Amino acid sequence: MYWLYLTLFTFVVFVPTVVRHGYYVFNTVQTQEFIILILGSVAFTAFIIQEKRLKTNVSEKKDIQRTVHRMAKDLTHSYSYIGEINRKFDILENITLGYPESLTITAKKQMETYGSIMEAIRLFGKSDEFALRFICMPNHEILKEVKSFPGLSMNFSLKNFDSDIQFFESDKFIVVNSPKAIDNIFSCIVLKKKTPNQKMEDLEMIRTLAAQALFFFMFVRDKKMMACNTLNPISPRN
Numbered sequence: 397m398y399w400l401y402l403t404l405f406t407f408v409v410f411v412p413t414v415v416r417h418g419y420y421v422f423n424t425v426q427t428q429e430f431i432i433l434i435l436g437s438v439a440f441t442a443f444i445i446q447e448k449r450l451k452t453n454v455s456e457k458k459d460i461q462r463t464v465h466r467m468a469k470d471l472t473h474s475y476s477y478i479g480e481i482n483r484k485f486d487i488l489e490n491i492t493l494g495y496p497e498s499l500t501i502t503a504k505k506q507m508e509t510y511g512s513i514m515e516a517i518r519l520f521g522k523s524d525e526f527a528l529r530f531i532c533m534p535n536h537e538i539l540k541e542v543k544s545f546p547g548l549s550m551n552f553s554l555k556n557f558d559s560d561i562q563f564f565e566s567d568k569f570i571v572v573n574s575p576k577a578i579d580n581i582f583s584c585i586v587l588k589k590k591t592p593n594q595k596m597e598d599l600e601m602i603r604t605l606a607a608q609a610l611f612f613f614m615f616v617r618d619k620k621m622m623a624c625n626t627l628n629p630i631s632p633r634n
Contacts, residue, residue, distance in 0.1 A: 520598040525588040574606040583610035
């Protein structure tokens with residue numbers, strides 16, 4: 397295109413030298429002017445065509461860049477999603493493998509199992525401030541409470557809380573109960589919201605974790621009761 401402009405510009409410069417006579421009813425000056433006008437029009441038309449091509453190329457380039465950016469974003473999101481799913485499976489696997497294989501369970505094993513459950517709640521609940529409570533009905537006595545970190549203050553009372561309601565949400569808290577109670581004991585996961593608009597995305601998984609935690613708590617509780625009965629047997633009456 398640049399060579400076309402240079403060629404037309406050269407012709408324009410040498411028009412007075414080349415054209416020395418008029419044509420038809422036009423004198424020499426008018427003929428030179430018309431030829432210069434024609435050459436200028438050709439150059440202007442070529443410029444307009446080139447400008448449209450350039451705009452088209454720029455638009456296509458932007459579209460390609462947006463497509464590439466969107467594909468890269470989708471790919472990153474997919475990798476993140478796959479990584480999160482793998483992490484969830486690993487946590488669930490650790491919880492399953494952490495369950496005792498025999499009737500003997502140590503305090504260290506209890507801490508490891510509760511730690512795996514708490515890490516799963518942190519991941520699925522998307523909250524760093526939460527507590528796992530084991531509550532006895534009907535007086536709603538808290539038998540055990542495991543917090544996400546020591547010193548965490550959870551100003552949520554369960555005195556007037558209906559245990560039949562498996563999900564409760566307020567501006568500050570999300571509460572998920574275990575699907576069923578065992579021997580009038582149910583587990584409750586209380587999560588403190590980061591923002592009032594925070595929603596629970598994996599409700600069924602949180603409910604499943606509450607049930608798993610309750611099963612483990614009842615297993616440990618029954619083991620302690622059996623140990624106490626073994627150490628302090630009831631003597632028969634005479």
